[in-house]
Amino acid sequence: MKIENKNLQKKYSKLTEELKKYGSAAVAFSGGIDSTFLLFAAREALEGNVVALTASSMVFPKNERKAASAIAEKIRVNHEIVDIDLESNLEFLKNDSRRCYYCKKTIMQNLKEVAAKKTIKVLLEGSNADDENDYRPGFKAVRELGVISPLKKFGLTKSEITELSESYNLINENKSPFSCLATRIAYGIKIEKKILERIESLENYLSENGLNNVRVRHHGDIVRIETDIRDFEKIIKEELRQNILIKFYSSGYKYVTFDLEGFLSGSMNK
16 A cells, blocks of 8 residues: 655655564564554564564453454464463552553563564564653663664654554554553552452443543542543433442442543553
């Protein structure tokens, strides 16, 4: 398919030429826009010599794994789910500002080991050029482990990746942005599997009731609900509002709040 934007065409060509040099590669694949585009580019460059590796642990929603498998099948790439043990990582569980570093390091180490067993020396991940401006302690682990970030290397921004993905029909308009469940828990509150399961269940409940881009932010006894601004009218309708209160109170929260700022990625980093 022809890319109309000449600058983007040039960046994409450089990306695929770089990927060809690796001979084979594994892609850390979440099923989000960035890693999906990277996996597609790797498949185009390396044909059958690429594998998608998706981490599975208590911090990842179950529906994300299913979605990742479906996308990998669509792109026609071999796909494996890799089980990651985060429950024994005490540094991660204490949930300080370096939580993402400890989590990412554990995940990437495991994915590199799986790739090595397949005699694949190169592990790719989907950070983009815009991520330089965000608080991402996990990227320190990526650098330390020698994981390659080709989208960032060639200066591809989120909007450019989205444009390219649309050109290749890779966009799923109904899919919310991927996010680790641990990011829902305020720093300083110990991460527990039961809390993550509660958050996942409540987010699924909100999504099933027609709300988009939902986040259930856990602040101990207080929960803060985020959703798209366009859904504000839905959530304040009396029947849904009452049902949400019943659901959230019965799950153990004492105070149920609704964030007037709406969905905001990384809002716990304020």
